Amino acid sequence: MKINIIIPISLLLMTIFSCTSETSNSLENHWPHAGITYEIFIQSFYDSDGDGIGDIAGVTKKLEHVKELGANAIWFMPIMPSPSYHKYDVTDYKEIHPDYGTLDDFKKLIKEAHKKDIKIVIDMIINHTSTEHPWFQESQKGRDNPYRDYYVWAQKDTIAEFLNKKTITLDSDNIRQWHDPGHGDDFYYGFFYGGMPDLNFDNPKVRQEIYDIGKFWLEEVGVDGFRLDAAKHIFPDDRPEDNHEFWKEFRAEMTKIKPDIYLVGEVYDMQEVVAPYLPGLPALFNFDFHYTLLEAYEKVNGKLLVEKQKGILDFYGSITDDFIDATFSSNHDQPRLLNSLNQNPKKYKQAINILMTMPGAPYIYYGEEIGMLGDKPDEHIREPFLWDIKANDKGRTTWIEPKYAIDEMVTPLAIQKSMSTSYFNHYKEIIKLRNTNKPLALGSLDLFDNDVPSELMVYYREHDGERFLVIHNLSDQEQKMEAPEEFENMIYSYASGSLENGQMRLPGYSTLIISK
Numbered sequence: 001m002k003i004n005i006i007i008p009i010s011l012l013l014m015t016i017f018s019c020t021s022e023t024s025n026s027l028e029n030h031w032p033h034a035g036i037t038y039e040i041f042i043q044s045f046y047d048s049d050g051d052g053i054g055d056i057a058g059v060t061k062k063l064e065h066v067k068e069l070g071a072n073a074i075w076f077m078p079i080m081p082s083p084s085y086h087k088y089d090v091t092d093y094k095e096i097h098p099d100y101g102t103l104d105d106f107k108k109l110i111k112e113a114h115k116k117d118i119k120i121v122i123d124m125i126i127n128h129t130s131t132e133h134p135w136f137q138e139s140q141k142g143r144d145n146p147y148r149d150y151y152v153w154a155q156k157d158t159i160a161e162f163l164n165k166k167t168i169t170l171d172s173d174n175i176r177q178w179h180d181p182g183h184g185d186d187f188y189y190g191f192f193y194g195g196m197p198d199l200n201f202d203n204p205k206v207r208q209e210i211y212d213i214g215k216f217w218l219e220e221v222g223v224d225g226f227r228l229d230a231a232k233h234i235f236p237d238d239r240p241e242d243n244h245e246f247w248k249e250f251r252a253e254m255t256k257i258k259p260d261i262y263l264v265g266e267v268y269d270m271q272e273v274v275a276p277y278l279p280g281l282p283a284l285f286n287f288d289f290h291y292t293l294l295e296a297y298e299k300v301n302g303k304l305l306v307e308k309q310k311g312i313l314d315f316y317g318s319i320t321d322d323f324i325d326a327t328f329s330s331n332h333d334q335p336r337l338l339n340s341l342n343q344n345p346k347k348y349k350q351a352i353n354i355l356m357t358m359p360g361a362p363y364i365y366y367g368e369e370i371g372m373l374g375d376k377p378d379e380h381i382r383e384p385f386l387w388d389i390k391a392n393d394k395g396r397t398t399w400i401e402p403k404y405a406i407d408e409m410v411t412p413l414a415i416q417k418s419m420s421t422s423y424f425n426h427y428k429e430i431i432k433l434r435n436t437n438k439p440l441a442l443g444s445l446d447l448f449d450n451d452v453p454s455e456l457m458v459y460y461r462e463h464d465g466e467r468f469l470v471i472h473n474l475s476d477q478e479q480k481m482e483a484p485e486e487f488e489n490m491i492y493s494y495a496s497g498s499l500e501n502g503q504m505r506l507p508g509y510s511t512l513i514i515s516k
Helices: 009-016 056-061 063-069 103-115 134-139 204-221 240-257 271-277 287-299 303-319 345-357 413-417 423-435 438-442
Strands: 019-021 037-040 073-076 119-124 153-155 186-189 225-228 262-265 283-285 324-326 363-365 444-447 456-463 466-473 479-482 489-494 498-500 503-506 511-515
Touching (some): 056 103, 103 119, 103 204, 119 204, 119 262, 240 262, 287 303, 287 345, 303 324, 303 444, 345 423, 345 466, 345 489, 413 423, 423 438, 456 479, 503 511
Parallel strands (some): 037 363, 119 225
Antiparallel strands (some): 444 456, 466 511, 479 503, 489 511
16 A cells, blocks of 8 residues: 655655764763753653553653653653543542552653653642542542531632732732632632632642642652642732642651652743742753743844853852752743744754753653644643654554644654654754763853854853853855864754864854853
8 A cells, every 4th residue: 555655745845954073972861950851741652552642651661762852851741631622620639540550650751760760750730629529529529528628618709809809920820719619608719710629738638748749759650750830829929928838848758758759840930930939949940041042033133141141050050059950941830842932943952952951850741742733711721742744653542632633744754763863853862962971961051252144143152161152043045154263173063054273154043052
């Protein structure tokens, strides 16, 4: 049977953009402080049993893909039982969603991942539960129920002025936080929406429940850490100090169980608001990096991201030297990066160059390595991974009718593996470059003070006296600049960037890394 393979024109164009690199150091794992974490939505990853839904056994089968890419850890979006496809409203904190498998399946996954030196981090959603959680089912039965104070309840007349709240925050466009369960005069608080009632962390019993849950996943299951969802909203926004204190207490309780536990928090706000969380959450997602990267491309301004990142690192460094900057270029809540860059393949490949040559501990969202597309609503940012052409793809999930993850728009992994300049092979190359050159993984970030064209993003990375100069041309026009004295060695070149007789030539969207 003849099969017609349709390859998107964007991928065909990539074959004209060459990459060369020189590396001298050995391959190293710098996780957690500077290693690479791969984010997986199991529902869409790999279906091992043919029911159309991705599962834990499917991830176990595809661990080699994560290893081949060069990632050091996996962060799983929620895996616990839930009535929603995304599973951010938990009904049982000590179980696996049955669509995904069993606890034994997950323990096997962890064992196999650890054999490959891959750490496992799971989403921990403790700001709220589902309304279907047994705690809430009990809580709403009456004011005298022992679970009543597991949640935040108030009489209607005491919160009348808040019932039609119109404030929209950075991380929620929900305009109603108090919800009527439909029986009686009492309302419950749910920051994100009515199906997600907030837990009451003023109640010591709730805090102890959460610590017991953490202990279960660390001791009995064997995970390496937690991604803490909605970490800013444990207590209301007008009680930030209570939030900070809770996370310090949480960290102390978890380190009693696992001294080297990895904790990364989602605190979506300005750096001044984010910084006080560091004593409790030593790793924090850098939302500024994501948005400033896109702004730099939009404005064709090379200074924006470097100056922003330098300011953040210096600011956090003045507070503590024990923090991990979790950088990312896209995730499950943001449009896919290729969509944000107008589906420009040169920009897209350069953007991962930027992520991997900046300080931090980068996160990669599943599917980015093959140039998957996706845009709001969120379901279409979380579409099925394309392993092979549809006729051959036994593991492709079918739980959703994809709008973007189709062969006509995205070239499957099996095809990309055979194309030397595919997105996948580019990701592998730049990740390997980072993992074999300590200045790129562990080095400091220093600004390049000389005058350069505004289209160029230029910065130094230095570690133990080894100093690299990194240059990205964010424009579609060739740029030139002189190399600093004694910088004569080319470490890496993308899109035909060159160094000759002290002169650097940078075609549109090219990258150069040079050293002494």
